[in-house]
Amino acid sequence: QPSIVFDNVVFGYDPDRTILHGLSFEVPAGEAFAVVGPSGAGKSTLARLLFRFYDPQSGRILIDGQDIAQVTQASLRAAIGIVPQDSVLFNDTIGYNIGYGRDGAGAEEIDAAARGAALTGLIERLPKGLATEVGERGLKLSGGEKQRVAIARTLVKNPPILILDEATSALDTRTEQDILATLHRVAEHRTSLSIAHRLSTIADANRILVLNEGRLAESGTHTQLLRRE
Ligand code: ADP
Ligand code: ADP
Secondary structure: OOOEEEEEEEEOOEOOEOOEEEEEEEEOOOOEEEEEOOOOOOHHHHHHHHOOOOOOOEEEEEEOOEEHHHOOHHHHHHHEEEEOOOOOOOOOEHHHHHOOOOOOOOHHHHHHHHOOHHHHHHHHOOOOOOOOEEOOOOEOOOHHHHHHHHHHHHHHOOOOEEEEEOOOOOOOHHHHHHHHHHHHHHHOOOEEEEEEOOHHHHOOOOEEEEEEOOEEEEEEOHHHHHHHO
16 A cells, blocks of 8 residues: 655746746545645646646656656556546447456456445446446536446456545536445545635545645644534
8 A cells, every 4th residue: 555745846838937836745544635725736737647647847746655757657557547527438339448358368367356335336337337338429427427437447456545536526526426435445445636716525535635726735634624614
């Protein structure tokens, strides 16, 4: 179970405009951690740095004590699973989208991974099973169903770190709550970082960091932050 450390991270997309102003925080191993803040605060940027889509101008990011600048892209991608807000699915079967080969290859490995209660729960709620064709010529999935497939696709790889970047924020409240309940069970057993713009969606996080204009505004548990509001 890896930990995540941001150590005085400075970053801007353009050299003359700093987005993250020396950000430091630590996600202990196995903890469900959340980052909230207004739009433009730098939340997605933080996730992109963790994935090394970009490198910081200064400061360090450590996973499990190791500077990610020293880690290969391949091992970084194996260590981190990310679920974005708007997942794009292939025009293919649900099974293929989750990770089966077109001919069903890999089904055994995936079945083994899928036996986790959470993943089974995600798949059971999908229409008509893994062989269902989705997309342009197949079944149109609702936003919630699409996100279930996307989350299952990420969980199948069993990544030690799970990043949810506004993964449920485009959904209606009921679907969101349903998916969050599943994710809560998953997150309990791994290091996770949930990015959100509303406190209500991250009530289960062990620790919440409030980001504002690229700076740590405050941090605490859900109850502590609500009391301060
Ligand atoms: P959040 O996820 O909190 O809404 P972002 O990390 O997406 O915030 O954005 C933080 C700031 O960085 C914003 O001012 C945004 O305009 C800017 N930004 C985001 N992505 C890019 C990019 N690819 N190029 C230039 N500026 C960007
Ligand atoms: P990803 O979204 O996969 O992390 P990138 O890291 O390349 O991809 O960032 C591109 C994202 O940033 C796109 O979603 C784009 O809409 C957004 N973006 C690009 N430039 C800006 C900007 N100046 N302000 C805000 N968002 C931006």
